[in-house]
Amino acid sequence: MQIILGITGGIAAYKSAELARLLVNQGHRVRCILTEAGSRFITPLTLTSLTGEPCYGANPDQGEWRANPGVEHIELARWADLVAVVPATANILGKAANGLASDLLSTVLLATRAPVLWAPAMNTGMWEHPAVQANLQRLRSFGHAVVEPGEGVLACGEEGAGKLADVAAIAEAIQVHGTPKLASLAGRRVLITAGPTREDLDPVRTLTNRSTGSMGIELARAFRDAGAQVRLVLGGDLPSPWGVETMRVRSAQQMLEACTAHWADSDGLVAAAAVADQRPEASSSEKVKKADGTETLALVRTPDILATLAANRRSDQWVVGFAAESEKHLEHAGDKLRRKGLDAVLVNDVQAGRGFGAQVNTLTPLTVQGPHPALGPLPKDQLARAVVQWWAGRLEAGKG
Ligand SMILES: Cc1cc2nc3c(=O)[nH]c(=O)nc-3n(C[C@H](O)[C@H](O)[C@H](O)COP(=O)(O)O)c2cc1C
The missing domain is CATH 3.40.50.1950 (Flavin prenyltransferase-like)
Incomplete structure (x- = not known):
């Protein structure tokens, strides 16, 4: 500018x-x-x-x-x-x-x-x-x-x-x-999830992943700049962006509850959070003492936030997910798209040095029509703007 x-x-x-x-x-x-x-x-x-x-x-x-x-x-x-x-x-x-x-x-x-x-x-x-x-x-x-x-x-x-x-x-x-406003997004309420979730074993130990939340935060900014009213459900420690209503959460269950509370009055969802798939079966309020020899940690599945929201959507709501894959990217992402009934999946190659925590990233959009030209490699703020442009174009063309 x-x-x-x-x-x-x-x-x-x-x-x-x-x-x-x-x-x-x-x-x-x-x-x-x-x-x-x-x-x-x-x-x-x-x-x-x-x-x-x-x-x-x-x-x-x-x-x-x-x-x-x-x-x-x-x-x-x-x-x-x-x-x-x-x-x-x-x-x-x-x-x-x-x-x-x-x-x-x-x-x-x-x-x-x-x-x-x-x-x-x-x-x-x-x-x-x-x-x-x-x-x-x-x-x-x-x-x-x-x-x-x-x-x-x-x-x-x-x-x-x-x-x-x-x-x-x-x-x-x-x-x-x-920033010029985009007709298909101006005034629309967009729910975005970002960041890692943390599943506590006890007051000092936690199960989490390497996501920082930066991609989701940049998406929140880019949707905000395009004129959307953005609500961000955010895990991790990064500061929330200005002009975005932010709900801070820790666990997958908390993320699900925050999303569910806001889903009915949202026009669309972008699920960029890296949700922990498992949590410890038992979480202790006291620090667990170490034991000698091999220990076994029992894990149970966390709720599938994206699938839950996609299954409970109205026909006028759209859902965009992320797939962080380290191999057979499009095959796995296509499976996720169909299984969860999503409108689009942004495929993130998270092999060493790319995706999580990296400054520059590439995303390949995938819809039922197949893969679209890759967006990037770009710094995450520019990549987020490219995603918003691409998605707004699809919404305008009635393909959202
Ligand atoms: C030390 C000092 C500090 C001032 N701070 C402010 C201020 O913070 N806000 C304000 O509206 N005017 C402040 N003023 C008054 C303006 O400088 C004054 O109204 C001036 O005519 C503004 O001209 P301008 O709007 O063309 O810059 C301050 C004046 C002085 C001497």
């Missing part, structure tokens, strides 16, 4: 440097526009160095408006795929809500047709003032997104609402707001 990052005159302006760097690392192009007040808090030199792009607006050397053969504010407005103002002062919110264009940033905000996102930061009294809230309401009515500030100790010493939201959360919100 090509992102204009507007930076206005608040203490939190120093955090915009961190955000610019994060966005660039995520592969975006970022051009900063500083207001005159913003330039008192952070310098164009810092922002240009971090982004590798010119910094626009108030500039101690060149002033607000540069002599330029083009019309800078219109060129910037057209260049942007998204305009984010971080931090946003009460002043810029008021100007933008009322169509004022008194400097480069406010003029670009008025001229652009790109999506706009605000991350306000200010003193609690300012934040709670009806004028600021009315301005935000107005900006929302234009289709702008607002990443609300959090609560905490503010730079002015007061404690309350007005602290700039986490930079990582703002970066996620930018991703969501700047």
Whole structure:
């Protein structure tokens, strides 16, 4: 994405440097526009160095408006795929809500047709003032997104609402707001399972697998960005993505219960979790003492979550499963597809170094029509977006 990052005159302006760097690392192009007040808090030199792009607006050397053969504010407005103002002062919110264009940033905000996102930061009294809230309401009515500030100790010493939201959360919100929505997924409720399950033997020992949950989490992000309302049932320790309702679970039984509770009001399921097939027959509340010689652990089957949900689905619900196979991939996955009555299976080759825990992965979609061209090898975030595009295309064509 090509992102204009507007930076206005608040203490939190120093955090915009961190955000610019994060966005660039995520592969975006970022051009900063500083207001005159913003330039008192952070310098164009810092922002240009971090982004590798010119910094626009108030500039101690060149002033607000540069002599330029083009019309800078219109060129910037057209260049942007998204305009984010971080931090946003009460002043810029008021100007933008009322169509004022008194400097480069406010003029670009008025001229652009790109999506706009605000991350306000200010003193609690300012934040709670009806004028600021009315301005935000107005900006929302234009289709702008607002990443609300959090609560905490503010730079002015007061404690309350007005602290700039986490930079990582703002970066996620930018991703969501700047991604075009897909008609077959927008507003749809998608249930996603991710991560390993853990079956406890006692308070210190557990049976689990090498899944981290990263593929399922990236899928949750990609479905969210495409406009779906995502609910994620998550095992493992990875943090849940912003903007996704997450239910944390430990065992296969807990995962089944969380999924069952949400299945009836979901439009589709993506089962990416690596569910333990077995659990210890007995689980002890006390640490089990070691014994000499060979010991035998009795295992029993855990519930088959995917089969249970697929068997209890309505005709308007779709189900996509994963098959992690280390040999005869398509044969085993095809068997799973038919046996469990799935719409598609994404086949994951988990031979050494691939699949679980790896950064780059390949998935081969399989439907009753047979295998489809492989997606990848790609980093998991890009692979997740490719999966969502592929699946949305099938839903649109009525083949979901
Ligand atoms: C030290 C200092 C900190 C400030 N922090 C904020 C702030 O966090 N939020 C805010 O809305 N205004 C803050 N202001 C006031 C703005 O800088 C002022 O309203 C300015 O006109 C904003 O201009 P701009 O929106 O064009 O950047 C602060 C002012 C000073 C001097």
